[in-house]
Amino acid sequence: MFVLTEVVMVPIVYIWADSLLLSCGGLSDLTGQTLSQHALVVVAEGEGILRANGRSYALKPGLCLAFDPDTDLHISNRSAGWLQAFLIRYVPVQVPSAAPPGAPGATGFQAGEVISSSAKAVQLAQSLYDSREIDRELQEYSNHALFQELILILMKAQAGGKEQQSIQAVERSISQMEESSTLDYTLGQLAEMAGLSARHYSRIFRKLTGQSPIDYLIGLRMKRAKELLAVSDHAVHAVASHLGFRDPFHFSRTFKQQTGASPRLYAQLQKERTRLTSLQFLGEMLALGIKPVGAPTQLLRGRYLSSHAAGIEEIAETVVTPYMDRLADLKPDAIVTFNGYHLSEYTKIAPTLDIPWKMPFFERFTLIADLLGKKTAAEAWIHSYQGETEETKAQLSRYMSPEQTVSFFWMRGLPATFQVYFDVGVLYRDLGFQAPPAVTAVQNQKEHPFKRDIPLSELARYAGDYLFVVVSLDAHSQAQFAALSASPQWQQLKAVRSGKVYLLTEDWLREDPLSMLGQVRDALRLLHA
Secondary structure: OOOOOOOOOOOOOEEEEEEEEEEEEEOOOEEEEHHHHHHEEEEEOOOEEEOOOOOOEEOOOEEEEEEEEOOOOEEEEEEOOEEEEEEEEEEEEEEOOOOOOOOOOOOOOOOOOOEEOOHHHHHHHHHHHHOOOHHHHHHHHHHHHHHHHHHHHHHHHHHHHHHHHHHHHHHHHHHHHHHOOOOOHHHHHHHHHOOHHHHHHHHHHHHOOOOHHHHHHHHHHHHHHHHHHHHHHHHHHHHHHOOOOOOOOHHHHHHHHHHOOHHHHHHOOOOOOOOEEEOOOOHHHOOOOOOOOOEEEEOOOOOHHHOOOOOOOOEEEEEEEEEHHHHHOOOOOEEEEEEOHHHHHOOOOOOOOEEEOOOOOOHHHHHHHOOOOHHHHHHHHHHHHHHHHHHHHHOOOOOOOOOOEEEEEEOOOOEEEEEOOOOOOOHHOOOOOEEEHHHHHHOOOOOOOEEEEHHHHHHHHOOOOOOEEEEEOHHHHHHHHHHHHOOOHHOOOOHHHHHOOOOOOOHOOOOOHHHHHHHHHHHHHHOOO
């Protein structure tokens, strides 16, 4: 059975004609050459200058230049030794059934084009020159094959050079975007600036930045908008117009999608005199030097926060059970909540900022600081915290080996279950402790839970060489843990037998800057004892 397949043809075929050697001694010039055909100049040895069509080219070994007929070449040797280059004449032949536009060789070599090549190209040029007179009738086929191999090498080099030029053009357009005062561009305009198609431009742009051009442009606009809103009294519609938004409502919607706050709320939050109430992020605000006028009792009485919280009104029992009347009486300028809790009720009292809780800690802390105009303070705190954790790790390495494992339990659910924590930032992320295999298996899962209820029968599987154990202070929790502690199941654990169990309060369940810093210091104290 015959099967017909489509044959894709290149648009131009290059036919070798002949080869010459251009050579001149040290610090001398070569008599001008006028080309009668298309030609490639492949530099084999030495350094010099080639002048053609009003341009000058610096010659060095491996460099290849392409020229059209009727071009006058003038070569000067600029070294003490010999300058040698091969002049390879050829005939380009158009093929009617061309390859798709953009295929290698689709436009051929351009007059005066500089093609960075390789030693292999020089070797092929040498072979073409050496065999030009040997058994000419038979050698034509061999020379044609050699020439095609040379053309392939040059096409690859040409493609690489053009891609690098395209990358540089996109980089220039990015710089122009960042320096622009209005940032009023379309994808078509950006691609045109770089001299590329929109598709090619977008591909290179995403490779360089990890974002699409439009997403990157939106990010720049939002950054510029925050700068304008923070330092001036510009109206929202004026900021929108300045940044190229024709519709201020579109600007406001985009700004809130990108930052979590409306433009007006963002501008309000940047003011030092703003009266804030915080339903979750008390530790973050205190670390940034901001004391809210109200916060939940659950946070105000935390061991790591209470010494910093004098003068803050209690506006809720827990982070999700607010006293609406007290909150309203405080007349805050803004309310900060999380995960949408009571958002509609809060907005009736004051503009409300809603922060997602599940963001990674440092990302969430930086976001809050940015929204509150305290980015520099956040950076300073993070730098100080990382320095202290590194020092703590160095001290703990004297008492703990890297192979020893650490577990974190909240003994809630007894006698049937208890809770294992898989994401304890201070222990696993910051101090770098190793978890036992059962915990590590969960940590390695994509989008794993940060904790899980585990049957008490599996206690030994999740218990490491060191146990950090939270026991709530209520009578029931204390009694249940006391019963477990007296059981053979508990007494047989390695950490229990070696005296490496550390009982903690619920303050260790907090992930905020002040609590985390306290936990690092407590970990050093407990493990060093």
